[in-house]
Amino acid sequence: MTAGGSPLLEQLVGDFEAECADLDARVSPLDTGAWGTPTPATGWDIRDTINHLAFFDADALLAVTDPDAFSALVQRVTVAGNDYVEQRTLEGRSFDPAQVLGRWRTGRVALAAALRGMDPGARVPWFGPPMSPASFVTARLMEVWAHGQDVVDALGQQRPATSRLRAVADLGYRTRAFSYAVRGAVMPEAPVRLELAGPEGQTWTWGPPDAADVISGPALDFCLLVTQRRHRDDLALTVRGAAAQEWAAIAQAFAGPPGAGREPLS
Numbered sequence: 001m002t003a004g005g006s007p008l009l010e011q012l013v014g015d016f017e018a019e020c021a022d023l024d025a026r027v028s029p030l031d032t033g034a035w036g037t038p039t040p041a042t043g044w045d046i047r048d049t050i051n052h053l054a055f056f057d058a059d060a061l062l063a064v065t066d067p068d069a070f071s072a073l074v075q076r077v078t079v080a081g082n083d084y085v086e087q088r089t090l091e092g093r094s095f096d097p098a099q100v101l102g103r104w105r106t107g108r109v110a111l112a113a114a115l116r117g118m119d120p121g122a123r124v125p126w127f128g129p130p131m132s133p134a135s136f137v138t139a140r141l142m143e144v145w146a147h148g149q150d151v152v153d154a155l156g157q158q159r160p161a162t163s164r165l166r167a168v169a170d171l172g173y174r175t176r177a178f179s180y181a182v183r184g185a186v187m188p189e190a191p192v193r194l195e196l197a198g199p200e201g202q203t204w205t206w207g208p209p210d211a212a213d214v215i216s217g218p219a220l221d222f223c224l225l226v227t228q229r230r231h232r233d234d235l236a237l238t239v240r241g242a243a244a245q246e247w248a249a250i251a252q253a254f255a256g257p258p259g260a261g262r263e264p265l266s
Contacts, residue, residue, distance in 0.1 A: 006134075009120055010116065018164065024101075027101065044150070050100050051103075057111050058107050060140060061107065065114055127256070128178070161220040166219065168226075172227075172253040173206045187247075194215050225251050231263060
């Protein structure tokens with residue numbers, strides 16, 4: 001690890017911290033009973049959600065600070081062949097909400113500090129392909145935002161969109177090929193143009209301007225699509241072209257097996 005970081009990495013780590021702080025402010029006032037509120041993620045309550053973030057932050061810190069030890073962890077998980085996420089979820093239920101919250105707070109602070117000191121050109125191992133530090137922290141930011149949406153929905157709250165969504169949308173666009181690969185399929189060669197309206201009037205675009213396939217609409221809605229927090233029918237996205245339609249049906253920005261997605265709200 002080399003000290004120094006980069007302006008981009010610093011910005012992304014700051015966005016990660018801000019997203020964590022927003023979610024922390026929502027769960028910290030909850031009484032013990034409210035931590036048991038079911039979320040839209042089947043079988044998970046709010047405590048499970050925060051525990052999930054805490055234990056993956058711990059794994060992320062290991063990947064950043066001791067790549068060899070993390071690779072050994074991945075090998076053990078692979079050999080065991082059990083559901084690692086389910087195992088850690090069950091472990092987390094032995095902790096009371098205050099302990100879960102404390103572990104999440106301590107772990108994310110340590111992770112942010114470690115990420116800030118990384119060489120921007122380094123590669124960080126993960127459960128999927130290795131990533132640059134910038135991509136790695138973006139993935140953690142996406143996880144906090146997506147699971148934060150589960151908590152927001154569980155509590156019946158509203159959460160305003162922020163400019164931090166640009167990083168989530170960027171990850172969503174860059175994981176188009178992964179959305180196919182995780183399903184054992186090959187991404188079509190046809191490029192897809194992404195045209196999003198940011199929450200403060202910005203226009204964010206990816207892909208060639210002359211692409212025949214286009215997805216356009218609010219950045220929030222695209223982020224909800226690629227994190228599978230809303231069904232396509234509940235989003236104000238315009239999808240034009242066969243390749244864009246196909247991708248929109250399977251878009252997945254998070255690691256792991258193909259997600260089941262969510263049922264339409266109405």
